[in-house]
Amino acid sequence: MFQIEFDNDKVVGIDLGTTNSLVAWMNLTRPEVLPLVPSIVSVSPSGEMIVGDKARQELIDHPDRTIYSVKRLMGRGIADVQEELKLFPFHIANSDEKESESIIRVRLGDRTFTPPEISAFILRQLKQNAEAALGQPVTKAVITVPAYFNDAQRQATRDAGRIAGLEVLRLVNEPTAAALAYGLDKRQEGIIAVYDLGGGTFDISILKLHEGIFEVLATNGDTHLGGDDIDHRLLNIALEDLQSEWGEDLSHVGEVVQTLRQEVIRAKESLSFLPDADIDFAWRGKSYHREITRDLFENLIKDIVDRTLGPCRSCMKDAGVTHEQIDEVVLVGGSTRIPMVRGAVEVLFRTKPHTELNPDEVVALGAAVQAGILAGTVENQLLLDVTPLSLGIEISGGVVSKIIHRNSTIPASASETFTTGVDGQTNVLIHVVQGERELAKDCRSLLRFDLKDIAPMPAGMPRIEVRFLIDANGILNVTARDARTGKEQSIDVQPSYGLTLEQTEAMIDAAIEHGEEDLHAAQVALARVDADAILLAIEKAKHNDAWLELTDAEREEISDAIRQLQTVYHGDDHHAIRDTIDILNDVTHKLAETMMNTAVSGALKGTKI
Amino acid sequence: MDYFAFLDLPRNLTIDANAAKDLEKRFYALSRQLHPDLHSRKSPAEREQAEESTAVLNDAYRTLRDPVARAEYLLKLEGFDIGEQTTKDVPPELLEEVFELNMALEEADIPQLESARQKFEGMRGEIDVELQQAFARWDATGNREALTAVRGILNRRKYITNLINQTNVPDRI
Numbered sequence: 032m033f034q035i036e037f038d039n040d041k042v043v044g045i046d047l048g049t050t051n052s053l054v055a056w057m058n059l060t061r062p063e064v065l066p067l068v069p070s071i072v073s074v075s076p077s078g079e080m081i082v083g084d085k086a087r088q089e090l091i092d093h094p095d096r097t098i099y100s101v102k103r104l105m106g107r108g109i110a111d112v113q114e115e116l117k118l119f120p121f122h123i124a125n126s127d128e129k130e131s132e133s134i135i136r137v138r139l140g141d142r143t144f145t146p147p148e149i150s151a152f153i154l155r156q157l158k159q160n161a162e163a164a165l166g167q168p169v170t171k172a173v174i175t176v177p178a179y180f181n182d183a184q185r186q187a188t189r190d191a192g193r194i195a196g197l198e199v200l201r202l203v204n205e206p207t208a209a210a211l212a213y214g215l216d217k218r219q220e221g222i223i224a225v226y227d228l229g230g231g232t233f234d235i236s237i238l239k240l241h242e243g244i245f246e247v248l249a250t251n252g253d254t255h256l257g258g259d260d261i262d263h264r265l266l267n268i269a270l271e272d273l274q275s276e277w278g279e280d281l282s283h284v285g286e287v288v289q290t291l292r293q294e295v296i297r298a299k300e301s302l303s304f305l306p307d308a309d310i311d312f313a314w315r316g317k318s319y320h321r322e323i324t325r326d327l328f329e330n331l332i333k334d335i336v337d338r339t340l341g342p343c344r345s346c347m348k349d350a351g352v353t354h355e356q357i358d359e360v361v362l363v364g365g366s367t368r369i370p371m372v373r374g375a376v377e378v379l380f381r382t383k384p385h386t387e388l389n390p391d392e393v394v395a396l397g398a399a400v401q402a403g404i405l406a407g408t409v410e411n412q413l414l415l416d417v418t419p420l421s422l423g424i425e426i427s428g429g430v431v432s433k434i435i436h437r438n439s440t441i442p443a444s445a446s447e448t449f450t451t452g453v454d455g456q457t458n459v460l461i462h463v464v465q466g467e468r469e470l471a472k473d474c475r476s477l478l479r480f481d482l483k484d485i486a487p488m489p490a491g492m493p494r495i496e497v498r499f500l501i502d503a504n505g506i507l508n509v510t511a512r513d514a515r516t517g518k519e520q521s522i523d524v525q526p527s528y529g530l531t532l533e534q535t536e537a538m539i540d541a542a543i544e545h546g547e548e549d550l551h552a553a554q555v556a557l558a559r560v561d562a563d564a565i566l567l568a569i570e571k572a573k574h575n576d577a578w579l580e581l582t583d584a585e586r587e588e589i590s591d592a593i594r595q596l597q598t599v600y601h602g603d604d605h606h607a608i609r610d611t612i613d614i615l616n617d618v619t620h621k622l623a624e625t626m627m628n629t630a631v632s633g634a635l636k637g638t639k640i
Numbered sequence: 641m642d643y644f645a646f647l648d649l650p651r652n653l654t655i656d657a658n659a660a661k662d663l664e665k666r667f668y669a670l671s672r673q674l675h676p677d678l679h680s681r682k683s684p685a686e687r688e689q690a691e692e693s694t695a696v697l698n699d700a701y702r703t704l705r706d707p708v709a710r711a712e713y714l715l716k717l718e719g720f721d722i723g724e725q726t727t728k729d730v731p732p733e734l735l736e737e738v739f740e741l742n743m744a745l746e747e748a749d750i751p752q753l754e755s756a757r758q759k760f761e762g763m764r765g766e767i768d769v770e771l772q773q774a775f776a777r778w779d780a781t782g783n784r785e786a787l788t789a790v791r792g793i794l795n796r797r798k799y800i801t802n803l804i805n806q807t808n809v810p811d812r813i
Contacts, residue, residue: 200680244668405680413675439702442676442695502691503676 042171042406043161044398049102050230053395054157062399064392072152073097074139082156094285096140103231104146106184108528150191166559172197173402177232178204179252179419181465182477183528185506194538200405202504206236208397209363221358229364231257235343237350246415248350249438251342258366264331265295302328303368329371336375360384418501425462425471444500455487476527483521558608577625588618643700653775667701757807767797
């Protein structure tokens, strides 16, 4: 009888961060964001997945079953992450020679996962949280990525969404999302710079605002620079101290490293508003104390902060603007709370940066706005983003011929015609790379593809036209046709890093098979639908004469049960919600009966009462 | 459809402030109609169409807003073969400068490279003035000889730009 209207097109915006992840959506005209979920994933000895706050303790108790900062591994090959492996306790499981080329596998306890699968656990948690809060299923999302993410890193993020059971409508660049969040009720015209220093990535984007259009002029960054690097500096100081004070090298004791890591993060955060902070640590009857002054801290991180300035200058140059033309600067990412970072940004742009919005939430808020644009609920705003890296193909001598330049507005396309070099040749191999360097070996290998089944002809006669399209997600699509016949040319695409389509499909299937989490979320959502129905029915019944016929004690009993239901409503225990609905059912039995008897209204009839 | 027709512009080469403003306005207006974000609830075929047509719009805007890319594109439309500039043949008037540049590069003589860069940038500045004049001639007359002149100037410009890029030492390390 009571129909809860589902907004079936509810699209959520997700900030899948290195340190924390958030989900948000548009509520009428304002974005609403749920509390952040730490990007930590752990597998319990019984095989249960633990995500977020609860996994934080697991970092200390079961470091070999727990992973954080997995974003650093997204879309990367084994060779790329050697540096990371020195700093992060990632347990790489690749042994198979062939597989080590394409995708990393991480060991958590006795199971192994690819980075997109681990990210999918975080996404699934966010999906569940959103479903519980919204009381409806969530299947569509906008996910943010660092602007400087390459094709493989973007594809890995999209794969993670799919594995989590989300249709990823759009990948949005994080700084651009932040600009959207700030642009909500701000200036109509102007040039803004977004400086985004997160847990593991740095981005700078310069945008032009014009009557609701957010046009990115240029972007730059470093996908391996962020708060994590600062934590490591502090951690190394503490470990070196322990080595000299206790005479023990504890850098390989996971429990010690993770406990210290949380301690130095706490100290780092205090140093943003205090002149000094303490690092305290006790282990096996011994204790360690160290004071870190802000001066020491700033000396320690100066080069990290300086490393962000080069990309800022390049970005201004590429955007064709000087600091005088930049009207506003926006700070994004937890690391921009550090006074030294703020100072450096202020000196560089000679503008006091905006910090009104919570730097941890601003990207998710912007993602929600973009979700609203896609769902059609936010009108008159449009993002025009760019590709951060040039796209090229390898030509003779290993040299790169650039076909789409960096900072081109996306979608962007280019067509190239290829031919054969030998009489009767029936296939042509093409190597596509991303990057700014002259030689293919210095760029990022994206994919190789084989133009197959070319009709045998004298060399140079076939003309195969290949179209490269970088879509609005910043992901490359390749199609080919025979320029003479106009027929589609078959191509066999081999991604250099990341999952093939078949592998992704298999993971989606596996996730559905082991879909306890999804099932659980659906049960919570359904329980909340029933809870909504009964609460609404009782609210209506209160205006009925039957309500007045109840005794004070009976009305008090009902109010108590309502309060109980409201308490468990936002939790993720569907049993508790069901049990409380039953209690409410019982205590409203007389009310429903009276109403039915008096035939005033069938308001409670169609529900489960 | 060619880019000029797509953006409803005459085949002119000069882009003054007004022309630039008009171009931007058209680009924004078409973006508001075509962009994939505004078609995300449609069928897969329509979404693909939105990606494709927006890609063409973006490519057109990028080409026509840049004077050199615009001129090269117009030359192609008008049937001129612009081809790949061969950097092997040194223009006779630059023989001495190129020789000096190669010496400086070999010896990694930074001050020498810096002065070479300044010299070449000065030359490019002069070429750009020449280019403006040739652009104006084409816009006024629609005379193909004006385009032949544009092609010659563009080739020289490309050669000088290559030389300037070579003087960028930090990029080479």
